[in-house]
Amino acid sequence: MEKIIITGGNPLNGTIRVSGAKNAVLPILAASLLTTTETKLLDVPNLADVGVICSVLQELGAHIYKEGNELTIAVPYLASTEAPYEYVRKMRASFLVMGPLLARAGQARISLPGGCAIGTRPIDLHLKGFAALGAEIRYGAGYIEATAAELTGAKIYLDFPSVGATENIMMAAVLARGQTILENAAEEPEIVDLANFLNSMGARIKGAGTKVIRIDGVPQLTGAVHAVIPDRIEAGTYLVAAAITRGDVLVENIIIDHLKPVVAKLMEAGVCLTETDYGLRVSCNRRVRGVDIKTLPYPGFPTDMQAQMMALMSVAEGTSIITETVFENRFMHVNELKRMGARIKIEGRTAIVQGVKSLTGAEVKATDLRAGAALILAALAAEGETEVSNIYHIDRGYEHLIEKLQGIGANIKRVEECVLV
Numbered sequence: 001m002e003k004i005i006i007t008g009g010n011p012l013n014g015t016i017r018v019s020g021a022k023n024a025v026l027p028i029l030a031a032s033l034l035t036t037t038e039t040k041l042l043d044v045p046n047l048a049d050v051g052v053i054c055s056v057l058q059e060l061g062a063h064i065y066k067e068g069n070e071l072t073i074a075v076p077y078l079a080s081t082e083a084p085y086e087y088v089r090k091m092r093a094s095f096l097v098m099g100p101l102l103a104r105a106g107q108a109r110i111s112l113p114g115g116c117a118i119g120t121r122p123i124d125l126h127l128k129g130f131a132a133l134g135a136e137i138r139y140g141a142g143y144i145e146a147t148a149a150e151l152t153g154a155k156i157y158l159d160f161p162s163v164g165a166t167e168n169i170m171m172a173a174v175l176a177r178g179q180t181i182l183e184n185a186a187e188e189p190e191i192v193d194l195a196n197f198l199n200s201m202g203a204r205i206k207g208a209g210t211k212v213i214r215i216d217g218v219p220q221l222t223g224a225v226h227a228v229i230p231d232r233i234e235a236g237t238y239l240v241a242a243a244i245t246r247g248d249v250l251v252e253n254i255i256i257d258h259l260k261p262v263v264a265k266l267m268e269a270g271v272c273l274t275e276t277d278y279g280l281r282v283s284c285n286r287r288v289r290g291v292d293i294k295t296l297p298y299p300g301f302p303t304d305m306q307a308q309m310m311a312l313m314s315v316a317e318g319t320s321i322i323t324e325t326v327f328e329n330r331f332m333h334v335n336e337l338k339r340m341g342a343r344i345k346i347e348g349r350t351a352i353v354q355g356v357k358s359l360t361g362a363e364v365k366a367t368d369l370r371a372g373a374a375l376i377l378a379a380l381a382a383e384g385e386t387e388v389s390n391i392y393h394i395d396r397g398y399e400h401l402i403e404k405l406q407g408i409g410a411n412i413k414r415v416e417e418c419v420l421v
């Protein structure tokens, strides 16, 4: 088992580059199942989650070639239409192959994803969408099976703007007969990136990035070349890293528009942010002010940045109220931050963070991906040494994290944990 060791206290300085977005590349890779011809993806981050979705695709018949951050995928024929538990257990986003399989083969059998550390995360909205398009849904032995002789466009209203349901339904509808109108759709930038990729394959999707998406079904799609958008959550994490260590960092390869709610909160907290020709420069030379945060679907404050902002608020001047409205159990990092000296109280879906002057290093564990990121941020600012265990969570979503942070002056390393037998 590996762990990350950080000695805090170094202000971070220099330039850091953001990789392609995990949450954009996963559905885009799933969408490559929609055609028999070759697709080429650029700026694909080297992440554990990308490895998992590639294994799922290979199981389904995909030929995948990797060269650095480029992936070439071709699925000339489907070898299977089943995504087994082995993969879906490792990564919930494996469920995103259901829409493309249903569209291409008229059938899919996918292991039920089940809950995870941050919430129960049902998939009822995905299934409601498939059923509206004409699929028959059956449950059994831990699997969901969907079949359809033909998918037909429909008007679908999502009770909640679920990112995954919007993507899955969109991918099913691109080859359906007639028009699908998806109302109360998720508006996240990753939805727009997926729609752009699908449109470059020949799909006819309008309105992605707004609450109403219109999809006119086409008979077939062809492979395309597509560059994945930069990861806004990775970028936000580096903005906080600079602020929490009172450093001065240029974050490159960033779409500032995608980070509006994060940038606004950081500025409210007293962090200095300047747009340059090369990216976003972030500097901070004093203790930040406490600010209140409420997570919401895009364009609201992203739940995937809640834990990292909580780390920053832990050392802010004054009290911050952080409310999590997207997931019902996304405060797993609180107990770990408390081990480092943070003063946080949870009341239902709200965390009350009373800023302290400084945190101290401790042995802590990453309970999920962003919880792990928050602990690394806290450790970068803490006095002394912090050991973060369960780092496989962090490897899911941050490409070359250690090297990138070392490159801006962090004292951070990855070590193999000794196991005595």
Ligand SMILES: CC(=O)N[C@H]1[C@@H](OP(=O)(O)OP(=O)(O)OC[C@H]2O[C@@H](n3ccc(=O)[nH]c3=O)[C@H](O)[C@@H]2O)O[C@H](CO)[C@@H](O)[C@@H]1O
Binding pocket: 022, 023, 024, 026, 093, 119, 120, 121, 122, 123, 124, 125, 126, 127, 160, 161, 162, 163, 164, 165, 186, 190, 303, 304, 326, 327, 328
């Ligand atoms: C791979 C990926 O892109 N993951 C992101 C995606 O996850 P994911 O697509 O799973 O998130 P959703 O937007 O679907 O989930 C948001 C909320 O809706 C609920 N829900 C969702 C689907 C459903 O059928 N029924 C239902 O009740 C969930 O339990 C959750 O409470 O969006 C989340 C919200 O921005 C992010 O935190 C994740 O990083």
Ligand SMILES: C=C(OP(=O)(O)O)C(=O)O
Binding pocket: 023, 092, 093, 304, 369, 370, 397
């Ligand atoms: C929750 C996340 O991812 P996933 O939906 O893949 O669990 C995340 O990226 O923070």
